[in-house]
Amino acid sequence: MHQLDHLTDVARSAVRLGNELIKNTRPHTVTEKSDRDTFTEVDVRIEHEVRAFLAEATPEIDFVGEEEGRSDASTDSPYVWGLDPIDGTANFVHGVPLCGVSLALLQGDRTVIGVISLPYLDLHYSAVLGGGAFVNGKRLEASKTAELSKSIVAIGDYALGEDAADKNRQRIALTAELAAQVERVRMFGSAAHDLAWLAEGRIDGAVVMSNKTLDLAAGILIAREAGVLVKDSSGAEHTRASTHTIAAAPGIANQLLSLVRSIK
Known part of the structure; x- marks a missing residue:
């Protein structure tokens, strides 16, 4: 668990890079991946910066990003980082403040760490497998709605x-x-x-x-x-x-x- 706690801190720091870029940057180039599915130069910049940060902080862990795929590194680690640099790119392009950065640490079929930042709302979520989930330091709990x-x-x-x-x-x-x-x-x-x-x-x-x-x-x-x-x-x-x-x-x-x- 100590290792996962350390890696959670690393993940939060990585996601903060994307958080700041989304808040302080507007897209200039919108590229179509397929029918009405786009990405921007900000998606790519976030992925580059997070990839570089994680390569330095955790060189033993591989990385895969939504825009540019898997890193070339071949490691013996059971883990791999998975990043969606901007989840909600269409919202971001149109100035709708519902988009975020999503980073997971995957171990085989399991996700062991999850971190999400919603920049325009200043909401920052994280969870470690078996350790609960939190937003801005407050423990999360699902609703009690029964109907x-x-x-x-x-x-x-x-x-x-x-x-x-x-x-x-x-x-x-x-x-x-x-x-x-x-x-x-x-x-x-x-x-x-x-x-x-x-x-x-x-x-x-x-x-x-x-x-x-x-x-x-x-x-x-x-x-x-x-x-x-x-x-x-x-x-x-x-x-x-x-x-x-x-x-x-x-x-x-x-x-x-x-x-x-x-x-x-």
Whole structure:
């Protein structure tokens, strides 16, 4: 645990680099990766700076980033850092203050450290496997909501690119069913916000009809350490191999999972 505590401090310092760049930099170049999916020179700069910082601080640990992939280093460490430099890039480009930096330390199929910073809101989250989750030093706890009709549920963005129409038929059906049963549906456009705010009890559930490790790994650990249940749509425990991400406060988890599973 002592080593993980040290690595958590390293992760917080790394994420602070991205936090400051997001707060103090506006994007000038927006590049399209695929259909309506973009990145900016700020995403790339954050990834470069965090990669360089971690290479110096933890040279024994490999690194993979969302924009430029895995580092060339070959190490014997069981760990690898995984970074999403700006989660919510579309929000960042348009000046919507819902975006963040998400960094996870992965050990095989497990996430052992998760750190998320939401720069415009000055909210800084972290969790160590088995050690609880915290925001700005305060321990996190999932909401106590026990009725779906009194819950706020966040949903992930609609699909883009190839097969988007087919994928979105399911997402739109899910939105309609949630709208009929929950208090409010929200789409923040950032999985980091969805999962961190779920851990904090600001919302009660989150449904992401995909599973991208770099987007989700840190947030899933933070949520779980706050008492959130995270499942696949099959009802099995969520893993990196899961197809969907269903996360909820314990009091509504079964109700939300049943709703998601009813969507064809």
